[in-house]
Amino acid sequence: MTWNLDTDELNEECEQIVGNLKEESLAAYCFINEQWNSGSIILNKLFQFVYRSFYRIDNAGLTDEFKEAYFQHMESTRNQEPNLYMLCESLHKIKNHKGLQSLQFSFVSKLANTVRPTMPIYDSEVAKMYGYRPLLSYKPIRDRINSYIDFYREMESDYSAIIEQKKLNTAFNQFDSKFPEYKDRINPSKKIDFIVWSAGKLRGK
Numbered sequence: 001m002t003w004n005l006d007t008d009e010l011n012e013e014c015e016q017i018v019g020n021l022k023e024e025s026l027a028a029y030c031f032i033n034e035q036w037n038s039g040s041i042i043l044n045k046l047f048q049f050v051y052r053s054f055y056r057i058d059n060a061g062l063t064d065e066f067k068e069a070y071f072q073h074m075e076s077t078r079n080q081e082p083n084l085y086m087l088c089e090s091l092h093k094i095k096n097h098k099g100l101q102s103l104q105f106s107f108v109s110k111l112a113n114t115v116r117p118t119m120p121i122y123d124s125e126v127a128k129m130y131g132y133r134p135l136l137s138y139k140p141i142r143d144r145i146n147s148y149i150d151f152y153r154e155m156e157s158d159y160s161a162i163i164e165q166k167k168l169n170t171a172f173n174q175f176d177s178k179f180p181e182y183k184d185r186i187n188p189s190k191k192i193d194f195i196v197w198s199a200g201k202l203r204g205k
Contacts, residue, residue, distance in 0.1 A: 092141060
């Protein structure tokens with residue numbers, strides 16, 4: 001199946017969509033990237049605190065063991081192409097506060113985006129805008145991870161086409177007009193992330 005965003009709808013509603021974004025979110029995202037680019041984040045507790053807060057990792061019922069492993073994986077992936085399957089599989093082995101294993105694909109995509117800022121971020125709001133439904137939790141973990149990754153690759157392809165074919169230029173211009181200080185600090189792929197996330201939030205209201 002091919003997954004594509006309705007870019008016409010996003011352009012038509014861009015004033016409301018971009019208006020729903022807060023500058024503090026853009027600032028936090030840029031801070032995270034700047035700290036990441038400044039060197040190892042293993043002992044950078046400020047980076048870890050802001051990152052966990054921005055991406056709401058502390059609200060997901062995950063243990064300190066998970067968070068430590070998460071940042072270790074992030075640092076070890078610094079000079080590599082993120083292996084989404086390996087990251088999902090490894091982190092899935094660490095039980096949460098309820099003593100259960102959980103598949104945290106959204107957090108894995110955020111790790112990947114930190115390492116490679118052109119990689120999109122997946123979350124429930126993005127899935128909503130694409131009409132994607134993850135496999136249910138009783139399905140085999142291998143099938144669940146592969147389903148996420150197959151969809152994610154479609155997202156990557158769609159984002160590339162949107163950028164190359166300038167399908168969201170109206171929305172991009174609205175974004176740059178509202179946040180001129182971030183026009184060149186946030187790459188086109190991340191602008192799509194922000195726009196799609198905001199559109200998903202508005203759709204859920």
